[in-house]
Amino acid sequence: MGTSGTGTAIADATAATMADVAITVDGLTKRYRGHTAVENMSFTVRGGAITGIFGLNGAGKTTALKVISGLARASAGQVLWGGHDTPAGTRGRLGVFIEPCGAHPGRSARAHLRSLAAMAGLPRARVAEVLALVGLDQVSPRRVGRYSLGMRQRLGLAAALLTDPDILVLDEPMNGLDPRGIRWLRTLLREQADSGRTVMLSSHSLTETERLVDDVIVIHQGRVVHQGPIGPMTDRGATLEEIFLGLTDADPTDTDPTDTDPTDTDPTAAGPTGGEDA
Numbered sequence: 391m392g393t394s395g396t397g398t399a400i401a402d403a404t405a406a407t408m409a410d411v412a413i414t415v416d417g418l419t420k421r422y423r424g425h426t427a428v429e430n431m432s433f434t435v436r437g438g439a440i441t442g443i444f445g446l447n448g449a450g451k452t453t454a455l456k457v458i459s460g461l462a463r464a465s466a467g468q469v470l471w472g473g474h475d476t477p478a479g480t481r482g483r484l485g486v487f488i489e490p491c492g493a494h495p496g497r498s499a500r501a502h503l504r505s506l507a508a509m510a511g512l513p514r515a516r517v518a519e520v521l522a523l524v525g526l527d528q529v530s531p532r533r534v535g536r537y538s539l540g541m542r543q544r545l546g547l548a549a550a551l552l553t554d555p556d557i558l559v560l561d562e563p564m565n566g567l568d569p570r571g572i573r574w575l576r577t578l579l580r581e582q583a584d585s586g587r588t589v590m591l592s593s594h595s596l597t598e599t600e601r602l603v604d605d606v607i608v609i610h611q612g613r614v615v616h617q618g619p620i621g622p623m624t625d626r627g628a629t630l631e632e633i634f635l636g637l638t639d640a641d642p643t644d645t646d647p648t649d650t651d652p653t654d655t656d657p658t659a660a661g662p663t664g665g666e667d668a
């Protein structure tokens with residue numbers, strides 16, 4: 391490192407900050423035939439961390455995750471992937487679980503994953519690996535139609551993990567899992583983050599996710615009402631559930647009542663305008 395390095399130091403710091411940010415959501419808006427599901431949403435997702443996105447029914451979680459994953463088009467705003475403005479170069483790095491597993495009920499889990507692996511150019515051995523990873527190896531020849539909800543969740547996770555992605559986007563991954571399954575998933579996702587991968591998930595299970603997430607985004611009526619690390623939120627003795635209920639009881643255009651984090655979304659930051667209704 392040079393000694394005249396104010397500029398270099400700033401450049402290094404900027405590079406480090408950019409490297410830490412896996413996903414940047416900037417002014418994201420999604421309209422469905424005039425109904426605004428997500429409005430001018432801005433936040434960042436740290437690489438190598440687990441970020442939880444929370445909101446009441448209809449708050450816009452799934453819509454936001456769909457746009458972030460490239461499964462739906464934004465009406466306005468943009469999503470940056472590690473600084474890049476299209477997901478094209480990073481698609482192989484992205485594992486998504488949003489819809490219920492998507493497998494035909496008459497097919498076996500193994501056959502379903504083998505066809506996904508073939509489409510992704512992956513060897514069959516990878517299917518065996520992910521089946522073991524999600525605990526479905528013993529039941530993989532069974533038809534998916536005979537799977538329990540928890541087993542279908544595990545299959546959806548297996549599909550998301552197939553490409554060994556750097557970024558996982560998971561909508562309600564704990565749904566249908568029993569307490570042992572939830573503990574298993576927490577361990578799996580923590581291992582993913584500890585190995586440098588980025589995890590973004592939505593959940594209504596605030597008690598279960600409080601012990602899992604590093605960062606929290608709370609959305610209410612399509613808007614971000616809080617974002618920041620979980621530590622300063624719960625260190626004051628309140629539970630995530632209590633904080634969440636307080637945040638989602640208010641008019642979303644009000645100032646964030648927890649207002650302690652300088653990285654909080656700037657409500658004045660306008661995203662690009664225009665776009666089309668879906």
Ligand SMILES: Nc1ncnc2c1ncn2[C@@H]1O[C@H](COP(=O)(O)OP(=O)(O)OP(=O)(O)O)[C@@H](O)[C@H]1O
Pocket residue numbers: 422425426427445446447448449450451452453454
């Ligand atoms: N394809 C669609 N067409 C029209 N409206 C939609 C569509 N998808 C979602 N919406 C609407 O957008 C809003 C946000 O829905 P979204 O599914 O994103 O919420 P959510 O936070 O995931 O809810 P939940 O917790 O109930 O799953 C809702 O009012 C919903 O009715």
